[in-house]
Every structure is written in C-alpha cells, then in structure tokens.
Amino acid sequence: MAVLPTSSFALLGLLSIRTMSGYELAALADKSLAYFWPMHRSLIYRELHRLEQLGYVAGSDVRQQRLPDKRIYRLTGPGRAALVDWLAQPGFRPPQYRNEFLVKLFFAHQLQPAQVHALLADYREAVALDLADLEATVGKLDAIPQGRFGQLIAGHGMRTRRAILEWIAEAEQALGRDAAAGRGIPPSTPSGGARP
C-alpha cells in the first residue's frame, strides 16, 4: 500500500459516490470538499493517472461530438479497500491554517491606524463573503449521500467563520480605543481620514 496524499483519497471518496470524469470531479469537489480541502483541476488529472496505475480506479474513454472526448473513472475493488482502510485509520494530519492577513497584522505596528483599519475591513469582507457562500451551499448538500455529514461539516465552517467575525468586531473596538487614546487618528471623525 503506497503512501498517498490526502487528495488521492478525497478523489477515491468522490468516485465512491458515482463514476465521473476529471472535469466532473473537479466541479463536484469545488462545491463540497473545496471548503476544507481545495483541489485544482490539474492536480485531479494527475492524481487520476496515478490512481489508475495503482489499479484503484479504472478509466474508459467516452467519445462525444459536441464536447471534447472525455475519460470517465470508476472505483475498483482495491480502490474501495484503500479508501475504507484510510478512513478507518484513526490518525490525520493536523489542520493547516495559513492566514496571510494575520501575517500582515503581526507587523502592523509599522502601519498607520487607517491602514490597519482598511486591512481589517478587507478581512471582514472576505470572511463574510466566505460565510455567505457556505450558508448558501448548505441547503444544497442533500443531493449527495453524505448529506448528514455534509450538514455537520458545514456547521464546522460556519462556526469558525462566525468566530472570526466576532474577533474582527473585538479587534476593531480595541484598535479604535487605542486610536482614541494615543498617537493615532481619532475614531469616527468624519473628515480626517488618510484614505479617499
């Protein structure tokens, strides 16, 4: 049993739902797994090649006239065995959080207060958009047999994003207090901002 990256098993899992082409896999992944495990199309194609070589999936060419020819893949017996083996194995890689915004904020003492506020505002907008996207998708998850777990997982995403929004409000208050108390632009003065 070769050591495979998580994305391989994610694809095996998706193919356990139904047989699909690489393009369809990418589309489905983008609406489900992407919220916690994004995969680019290129990666999917490469992984499918490898999984086929390993015998975990079997592909067959399909001719199409209007659209480009495609290759659809189905999960094989060994593929399903590898999938459930991976699923049952209790360990997992610790979650990775990479947040460029926080890196900037970490060095934000080199910025002016107005710039920090602009950064925070951008962050809030991005997180709010992300949350809205999640909330909009949560209703459509029932189309997938994973529905029950899908709801649960969407809850994970929503809880963390709401926590971030709460943090942003707290951070804005803290920075506002600082600006009012010290060396900064006073808060809520309608005229004096450095930004247009």
Next chain:
Amino acid sequence: MAVLPTSSFALLGLLSIRTMSGYELAALADKSLAYFWPMHRSLIYRELHRLEQLGYVAGSDVRQQRLPDKRIYRLTGPGRAALVDWLAQPGFRPPQYRNEFLVKLFFAHQLQPAQVHALLADYREAVALDLADLEATVGKLDAIPQGRFGQLIAGHGMRTRRAILEWIAEAEQALGRDAAAGRGIPPSTPSGGARP
C-alpha cells in the same frame, strides 16, 4: 519589484525586529508566526539566499568556536521599503484551511459509528492541545515589540479553536442521537467504548 511569496515578507518582518541568523529566525518564527504561517528551517535558508540576492537583506559571516559558524542577516533599506510596501498593500491571499479530518468525516458514512466517534475524539484532543499551546504562549508575547498585535492575533487563534471545540460537542450530540435512534452503538453506555 519581484513577486515574492508571503514567507519572504514574513522573514523581512522578523528581521525588522532585529538582526538574526537563519536558525534564530526559525526559532522565533516557530514561537510566533507559526500559529498562522508555519515555516520550515529549510525554507527560511532558501528564502534568505534569495532575499540577499535581491538586496533586501545583507548577511555577514560570524565565526564561532563552540558552535558552528553562522551567518547573520540584517534588513537593508530596500528590504524595509519592500516590507512596508507589502504591508500597506490592502489585498491578501484568502486564508487556506486544509483539514484532513473533515475529509474523512465527509465520507464517514462508510464507517461504523464507533469509528466515527474515535475520529471525533482524536480531533478534539488535537484541537484542545493546540488551544492549550496557544494559551500558554499568549503570555510570553510581550517580549516582542508586536506585543499588542500579538495579543490580538492570539485571540484570533483562540476564538476559532474554541468554536471548533463547541462544534465537536454539538457533533458528538448529533451523532449520539443518531446512534440511539438507529443502527448504531447506543450513546452513554458506560462499558462499550472503543477508547479507554
């Protein structure tokens, strides 16, 4: 101005605090930035080479007798300019969340309830450990001039992790109800757990 990855600017930012060797940078990053932007030592050394070629940092060799010789780097004028330029630029890459646990949970209908509970228990343990680590570190952040922002950023990490712990409790309840109602192991039987 070449396009550089976030890690480059993270290093410039650390070098804006004080001059350091690669090893010291790695040690400092591991106690601060690593919570939201981990960097391996190898990456740091490679980035330092590049930053030196770009003229953003200047390195000088330091002989040592007990310890191996080292090379310490200081931020140059152009380096500082690149840093503040990057900081002030309002955009940032959207945060990346990669959570292998959620991938497994997404396909967890292929598992038995006890296995799902074991997965959840592992997750809770990992998150709780992570949170404890963060809480232990939050007091020591004042050693760095970023102190004020450091507290804020630690709050970000703590809020999200607490939200996850709340989600885990919710998930365990939901799965417990399901197990009680249907095809599964009944919840809160004092003897039958798979974990000690």
Next chain:
DNA sequence: GTTCCCATGTAACCCGTTACATGATTTT
C-alpha cells in the same frame, strides 16, 4: 461576427516538506 464561456485536458514551475550532514555539549 467577435467575444466570452463551457468542457476537457497537458505542461511547467515553485513553495513547502522530508531527509541528510556535522561537530560540540549535555544528559542518561
């Protein structure tokens, strides 16, 4: 009737990870 989007994929790059190296100092 150009311009944009759909559906399908290949090729190249590079950041981040893992493995390797080394001599002194401390611990068991």
Next chain:
DNA sequence: AAAATCATGTAACGGGTTACATGGGAAC
C-alpha cells in the same frame, strides 16, 4: 560511553498552483 540535544546548515522530492491549449456553443 552511548544517546539525545543544540546549533547550524544543504539537497532532493513532490503536492499544489499557474500558465497554456483547443474547439464548439452562447451571448452581445
């Protein structure tokens, strides 16, 4: 005295991202 740790780094691998290709339909 063997083993682990510290303090420094180099080299190789590979997963994930970005760029490239293409031909038919839809939109404007």
